[in-house]
Amino acid sequence: MIHASHEAVMVDEVLENLVFKQNGKYVDCTFGAGGHSLEILKKLNKEGSLISIDKDETVSINLPSHFSDGRFSLIHDSFSNLQGIFEDEEIDGILVDLGISSTQLDDPNRGFSFQSNGPLDMRIDSSKGQTASEWINTASKKEIEDVLWILGQERASRKIASKICQSREKQTIESTKELSDLILSCVSKKSKKHPATNSFRAIRMFVNNEIQELQKVLEAASYVLCCGGRIAIISFHSMEDRIVKRFFQNKDRIESTIKFNYIKEKFLKPTKEEIENNPRSRSAILRVAEKVC
Numbered sequence: 001m002i003h004a005s006h007e008a009v010m011v012d013e014v015l016e017n018l019v020f021k022q023n024g025k026y027v028d029c030t031f032g033a034g035g036h037s038l039e040i041l042k043k044l045n046k047e048g049s050l051i052s053i054d055k056d057e058t059v060s061i062n063l064p065s066h067f068s069d070g071r072f073s074l075i076h077d078s079f080s081n082l083q084g085i086f087e088d089e090e091i092d093g094i095l096v097d098l099g100i101s102s103t104q105l106d107d108p109n110r111g112f113s114f115q116s117n118g119p120l121d122m123r124i125d126s127s128k129g130q131t132a133s134e135w136i137n138t139a140s141k142k143e144i145e146d147v148l149w150i151l152g153q154e155r156a157s158r159k160i161a162s163k164i165c166q167s168r169e170k171q172t173i174e175s176t177k178e179l180s181d182l183i184l185s186c187v188s189k190k191s192k193k194h195p196a197t198n199s200f201r202a203i204r205m206f207v208n209n210e211i212q213e214l215q216k217v218l219e220a221a222s223y224v225l226c227c228g229g230r231i232a233i234i235s236f237h238s239m240e241d242r243i244v245k246r247f248f249q250n251k252d253r254i255e256s257t258i259k260f261n262y263i264k265e266k267f268l269k270p271t272k273e274e275i276e277n278n279p280r281s282r283s284a285i286l287r288v289a290e291k292v293c
Contacts, residue, residue: 007102008035009234009281010270014095015043017263017288018232023047024092027224029079029217031059032101034067040095041072051086053079055125056104078125080216083223090226096217097234100124100204102280112204114180114196120173122204132203136179137172141165151211151239152202159186160199176200201237214240215254218247222256227293230263236283241267248289260289 022045028037031052049071055078108118120133141161148157180196187195221231235241246252248260268286275282
């Protein structure tokens, strides 16, 4: 059996609720290490097709041989451009996994993790945009406070922001260890969760415009999906899940007025067995809805 290097989350639930036509046309908006894409391909027949998208160019390097399949194609782009990519096409199902890939998280050169030292980058598409280090060393104290509080739900946001501003006056903050050590000096460790978890997540979400990207892909999916087409969103953050939930409730829309109905339950969580085997899945929430025409 073929295994992807990254353990995809809630695969069985995604396949059961999203892939309802074996000959359908599906889009995996967050290819990552290809875990979900591989399983979707397995469920499709020879008339079915899958287009995967990822803004990280490195995912196409040394692409596993099982993706040398005429039914599959990989596009390097942001999933917020979904409507532009499929302007004249209708899609049966769309998957968006909002979690950071383990292959990215575990690479110290990407700067996503406080577990190992590396350059403070955090860009999913490392070819463009502002790095986390550039932002940390130039943003105002108030802006840093707001990002840590709003996106990271970090209670010590003011204290951490003050420490960052004090430290960068002496020396620019350039590595994950420097930032992690700085946060550790401000926050006491009261639980198993590392004190830098919330802040690193918040900065990553800000640098990559993750909230805005999510809002855009939801709007785009409204137009790209066929009548009765389905969209599945896996979120790992309460703010992301709230945006998805309210979108399916026809609230907080930018433009779209297209209605969606949930498939079965309003949301699904990983099984206890999956959480035991893959602890990173513990905060995952899956919502699957169908376009109503």
